[in-house]
Amino acid sequence: GDGTGVSLPAVLDFFTDLLSFYSEDYGKSFHDVSHAINNTFIKKDFGISAGPGNPQQVILTANLPFTESPGGVIFTSMDAGVTFRSVQLPFHPAQAIQFHYQDPKYLVVISIDDGLWLSEDFGNSWSEVHEGVHTFTWGSGLTLFFSSSPKGTARRGELILRRTKDVGKNFTTIAKNIVSFGYIGGFLFTSVMEKLGSPRVIYVSSDQGDHFRKAQLPSATTEQFYSVLDGDEDMIFMHVDNPGDTYFGTIYTSDDRGILYSKSLERHLFGGEGKSDFTNVTSLRGVYLTNILEEDGRIRSVITFDRGGRWRFLKKPENVNCPETSKKCSLHIHGEHSHFSGITPMLPLSEPTAIGLVIAHGSVGDSISAARPDVYVSGDGGYTWWGTLRGPHHYSILDSGGLIVAVEAHRDRQISSIKFSTDEGQCWKVFNFTDHPIFLAGLASEPGTKTMNISIFGYRPDDDDQPMWVAVTIDFEHLLTRECGEEDYVQWLAHSDYDSDPETDGCLLGYKETFRRLKKLSACRNGRGYVVSRQQRPCPCTREDYMCEYGFYRHENTSECLLQPDFLNQTQDICLNGELEDLQNTGYRKIPGDKCEEGVRPPRREDVFKKLCGKDISPTSANSHTKRSKNMAVEHLFIVFLFAAGHAGSYCGVRSYDKT
Ligand SMILES: *[C@@H]1O[C@H](CO)[C@@H](O)[C@H](O)[C@H]1NC(C)=O
Ligand SMILES: *[C@@H]1O[C@H](CO)[C@@H](O)[C@H](O)[C@H]1NC(C)=O
Ligand SMILES: *[C@@H]1O[C@H](CO)[C@@H](O)[C@H](O)[C@H]1NC(C)=O
Ligand SMILES: *[C@@H]1O[C@H](CO)[C@@H](O)[C@H](O)[C@H]1NC(C)=O
Ligand SMILES: *[C@@H]1O[C@H](CO)[C@@H](O)[C@H](O)[C@H]1NC(C)=O
Numbered sequence: 110g111d112g113t114g115v116s117l118p119a120v121l122d123f124f125t126d127l128l129s130f131y132s133e134d135y136g137k138s139f140h141d142v143s144h145a146i147n148n149t150f151i152k153k154d155f156g157i158s159a160g161p162g163n164p165q166q167v168i169l170t171a172n173l174p175f176t177e178s179p180g181g182v183i184f185t186s187m188d189a190g191v192t193f194r195s196v197q198l199p200f201h202p203a204q205a206i207q208f209h210y211q212d213p214k215y216l217v218v219i220s221i222d223d224g225l226w227l228s229e230d231f232g233n234s235w236s237e238v239h240e241g242v243h244t245f246t247w248g249s250g251l252t253l254f255f256s257s258s259p260k261g262t263a264r265r266g267e268l269i270l271r272r273t274k275d276v277g278k279n280f281t282t283i284a285k286n287i288v289s290f291g292y293i294g295g296f297l298f299t300s301v302m303e304k305l306g307s308p309r310v311i312y313v314s315s316d317q318g319d320h321f322r323k324a325q326l327p328s329a330t331t332e333q334f335y336s337v338l339d340g341d342e343d344m345i346f347m348h349v350d351n352p353g354d355t356y357f358g359t360i361y362t363s364d365d366r367g368i369l370y371s372k373s374l375e376r377h378l379f380g381g382e383g384k385s386d387f388t389n390v391t392s393l394r395g396v397y398l399t400n401i402l403e404e405d406g407r408i409r410s411v412i413t414f415d416r417g418g419r420w421r422f423l424k425k426p427e428n429v430n431c432p433e434t435s436k437k438c439s440l441h442i443h444g445e446h447s448h449f450s451g452i453t454p455m456l457p458l459s460e461p462t463a464i465g466l467v468i469a470h471g472s473v474g475d476s477i478s479a480a481r482p483d484v485y486v487s488g489d490g491g492y493t494w495w496g497t498l499r500g501p502h503h504y505s506i507l508d509s510g511g512l513i514v515a516v517e518a519h520r521d522r523q524i525s526s527i528k529f530s531t532d533e534g535q536c537w538k539v540f541n542f543t544d545h546p547i548f549l550a551g552l553a554s555e556p557g558t559k560t561m562n563i564s565i566f567g568y569r570p571d572d573d574d575q576p577m578w579v580a581v582t583i584d585f586e587h588l589l590t591r592e593c594g595e596e597d598y599v600q601w602l603a604h605s606d607y608d609s610d611p612e613t614d615g616c617l618l619g620y621k622e623t624f625r626r627l628k629k630l631s632a633c634r635n636g637r638g639y640v641v642s643r644q645q646r647p648c649p650c651t652r653e654d655y656m657c658e659y660g661f662y663r664h665e666n667t668s669e670c671l672l673q674p675d676f677l678n679q680t681q682d683i684c685l686n687g688e689l690e691d692l693q694n695t696g697y698r699k700i701p702g703d704k705c706e707e708g709v710r711p712p713r714r715e716d717v718f719k720k721l722c723g724k725d726i727s728p729t730s731a732n733s734h735t736k737r738s739k740n741m742a743v744e745h746l747f748i749v750f751l752f753a754a755g756h757a758g759s760y761c762g763v764r765s766y767d768k769t
Contacts, residue, residue: 142190142193145184145190145191145192145193146169146171146184146193146195147195149171149172149173149182149184150171150172151169151170151171151172151184152170152171152172153172155170155202155204155205156169156170156172157169157170158170158205158206158207158208160208160213161208161209161210161211161213165187165188165189166185166186166187166208166213166231167185167186167189167190168183168184168185168186168206168216168232169183169184169186169193170182170183170202170205170206171183171184178197179199180197180198180199180200180201181198181200181201181202182195182196182197182198183195183196183198183202183206183232184196185231185232185233187231194233196232196233198226198235199235199237200220200221200222200224200226200235200237201220201221202218202219202220202221202226203218203219203220203221203223204218204219205218206218206232207247209247209251210247213231214228214229214230214231215227215228215229215251215276216228216231216232217245217247217253219242219244219245220237223240223241223242223243224237224239224240224242225237225238225239225240225242225245225255225277226238227253227276227277229276236277238273238276238277239255239257239271239277239280240257241257241258241259242255242256242257243255243256243257243258243268244256244289244290246290246291246292247292248272248292248297248317248318249295249317250274251274251275251276252272252273252274252317252318253272253273253274253276253277254270254271254272254283254290254292254297254318255270255271255272256268256269256270256271256287256289256290257269257271266286266287266288266301266302266305266306266309267286267305268286268287268288268289269282269284269285269286269287270282270283270284270285270287270290270299270318271283272317272318281318283314283318283319283321284299284301284312284318284321286301286302286303286305287299287300287301287302288300288301288302288309291337293337293339293340293345294340294341294342294343294344294345295315295342296313296314296315296340296345296363296367297313297314297315297317297318298311298312298313298324298337298367299311299312299313299314299321300329300335306331308328308329308330308331308333309328309329309330309331309335310323310324310326310328310329311323311324311326311335311347312324313366313367313368315366315367322366322368323368324363324367324368324370325368325369325370326347326349326361326370327349329349329350330352332352332353333349333350333351333352333358334350335347335348335349335350336348336350336379336383336385338360338385338387339387339389339397340363343365343701343702344362344363344364344365344367344416344700344701344702345362345363345367346360346361346362346363346373346387346397346417347360347361347362347363347370348360348361348377348379348385348387349361350379354381355402356378356379356380356381356402357376357377357378357379357401357402358377358379359372359373359374359375359376359377360372360373360374360377360387360399360417361373362416362417362656363701364656364698364701365701365702369658369698371656371657371658371661371662371663371698372657372662372663373413373417373418373420374399374401374411374413374417374420375401376401376402376403376404377399377400377401377402378399378400378401378402378408378446380446380449382449384445384446384449385399385444385445386398386399386400386410386442386443386444386445386446386447387399387444388442388444388456388457390412390457390459390467390490390491391459391460391461392459392460392461392463392464392465392466392467392490392510393414393459393464393465393489393490393491393603393604394603394617394618394622395413395414395415395416395604395617395618396412396413396414396490396491397412397413397416397417398410398411398412398423398442398444398457398469398491399411399444400441400442400444400446400477403476407475407476407477408441408476408477409422409437409439409441409475409476409477410422410423410439410440410441410442410471410477411423412491414490414491414492414604414617415617415618415653416618416700418653418656418700419663422437422439423439423440423441423442423491423494424439424440424492424493424494425438425439425440425473425494426440426473426485426493426494426495426496427493427495428495428496429473429496430473431473431474432473432474432475434475435474435475436475437475438473438474438475439473440471440472440473440485440494441471441472441473441474441476441477441478442457442469442470442471442477442485443457443469443470443471443472443477443482444456444457447470447477447479447482452470452479452482452501453470453482453501454501454502454503454518454551455470455501455502455503455504455518456469457469457470458504458505458506460506460509460510460557460558461641462509462510462557462558462559462639462641463506463509463510463558464510464601464603464624464626464641465487465488465489465490465601465603465624465626466486466487466488466506466510466513466533467486467487467490467491468484468485468486468497468504468506468513468534469484469485469486470482470483470484470485470501470502471483471484471485471494473496481500481501482500482501483496483497483498483499483500484496484497484498484499484500484501484502484504484515484534485497486513486533486534488533488534488629489603490603490604492604495534495535497530497534497535497537498515498528498534498537500517500518501517501518502515502516502517502518502528503515503516503518503549503551503552504516504552505552505554505563506558507554507558507560507561507562507563507585508558508559508560508561508585508589508634508635508636508639509558509559509635509639509641510533510558510627510635511531511589511593511627511631511633511634511635512529512530512531512561512585512589512634513529513530513533513534514527514528514529514530514552514563514583514585515527515528515529515530515537516528516549516552516565517549518549519549523546523547523548523569524546524547524548524549524567525541525542525543525544525545525546525547526539526540526541526542527539527540527542527563527565527583528540529585529588531589531631531632532629532630532632533629535629540583542565542581542583543579543581545569546569547565547567547568547569547579547581548567548568548569549565549566549567550566550567550568551566551567552564552565552566553566553580559637559639560637561584561585561586561589561634562582562583562584562585562586563582563583563585564580564581564582564583565580565581565582565583566578566579566580567579586634589632589633589634590634591632591633591634592633592634592636593627593631593633593634593635593636594633597627597628597631597633598625598626598627598628598631599625599626599628600623600624600625600626601623601624601625601626602614602615602621602622602623603615603617603621603622603623603624604616604617604621612648612649613648613649613651616648616651616653616705618654618700618702618703618704618705619647619648619650619654619700619703619704619705619706620645620646620647620648620704620705621645621646621648622643622644622645623643623644623646624641624642624643625641625642625643647704647705647706648705648706648708649705649706649707649708649709650703650705650706650707650708650709650710651705651708651709652669652697652709652711654699654700654703654705654708654709655670655697655698655699655700655709655711656697656698656699656700657670657696657697657698658670658696658697658698660672660673661673661696661697670696670697671696672696696711697711
């Protein structure tokens, strides 16, 4: 449903087909829209698509036997499902119709015979703009990228990548021999087989495909894969699979051009089903969670607070004890893998509007446990945790974090109550919402957490033992009647550890942010008009503001960037590709998006690299250069950071301690 609070289109699954209903009052009542779509059944797998952002636009795809018509039928609505218009298509869609991410009048879909079909008038008229198309994705503006096979062949590594900037009038071929491509955060990625059957390499474009440059990442054989875990306009997280069936790989973080990568996390779990537990904690800048597969075969959770710079185990919640046998006790969080295998009913949950709040299933001990997971919350973006509910639950964040609701998840038991908390999960109250318990299917609320209405969906067997679907909507405005006042809020410095140097406390990616947050004990409502208020201040640069340059790795104990022993071979690659000017030759590169001012600045050391790329470089002499550059880099940094420590003053205590 949309942010203005008018509608919640809902679809109930009856046996094999779908009937459609919509609601204008947050699910309190539903209208049958079957008549508006001529009592047509709609497709179960991709029957409903909603427009981007404010989804007043809805498209239903009819489920008709192929033989009955020359093409499919869609029903389009501009008013969130109140009225529909039926359109006979000149083709059969093979997938859900896709909206342009900003302007919903542009629609694209691939037909069952691989045609690329476009509509510029919200589905009224369609034209086929290209044949033999495999996949497509929107780029910036009206740019559309798609892969196609030249002569109907579809061998891996023989696809071409094409682009149209004028919705299908003109085409440009921008890459050849690609295996796959993707567009994320403004970066266009292609994985390319430079020779048929050779390992794949990644090429990246940050100008919509005009220029591509080879990413400085390990190449991947046909059995290995790359996966972009997440990305925005600043950088991306890339997973590179390890050779062999290991179920793990390495996470790399990119620079601001998507070309240079530095190693962020090793032994990153990535299951056979193409699933990863990588989670962006959207309620606090720079925080990500995921799971690693350790050498002993155990799965452990790790968290980063500086966008992949350093990962650590999660702190054990204060109110939960470790198992007695535990040696390395910490909190472990269930992600996509557990969700996929049915161990947890929900993924970790965080929302940009509910600052610092994270809710997730987890377990405490040496490693993650598949035995009945419990629910944990964090109010500070994952630094500290609190064991809050026993057993698996469905949960949802309402009123911009002022209210959390949860319902017990049982496969074999009917439920009749909902739990809610107004203090970020410290305490819960229970409300019995029905005298006729239901089997829970899930919770639904308007996206964006502004609402206080939550719908509980489920079914109960009726007299004929047929499932009878039920949706119960609870409006918590009746419970939280008081509007929050100024005295209900506090100023909260994100990422603060409270006792370090006030100048640098809370600094992340070169700046610190103070948020106005609801006090935990305030039982009042933020309301629909609530907006997150934040203040930003720049920080002095420290070594945390730099990532390791390509060819360098972060030493696990000192966090200095050291030259990789095998870098020499790769350096020659870089020299050949003329990409030397991209390397900032200190071993450090400022992290993309970092806004730090003054403070530490690693010196440039171009001479070392220039020598490496000299014309008549012989392996032996190059080797000695590498060694020397390594030592020099380390020496230099030592000086730089001692200096920095003296300036910042945060190590003074430690130093005088040493003396005494
Ligand atoms: C509704 O269905 C009937 C019978 O199948 C058909 O004759 C009629 O044209 C349909 N109307 C619309 C608007 O699709
Ligand atoms: C993580 O989520 C935040 C908040 O939604 C977003 O601003 C950021 O770009 C995301 N990070 C990445 C790498 O996608
Ligand atoms: C809710 O129902 C449970 C049993 O189903 C009962 O024990 C409890 O007292 C009820 N709570 C309220 C507040 O009515
Ligand atoms: C809850 O739903 C009612 C309509 O039934 C609506 O008037 C109210 O604004 C909603 N509350 C919020 C906070 O969205
Ligand atoms: C890092 O420190 C730990 C514990 O002090 C030690 O066991 C480990 O060998 C060190 N690693 C390196 C690469 O020096």
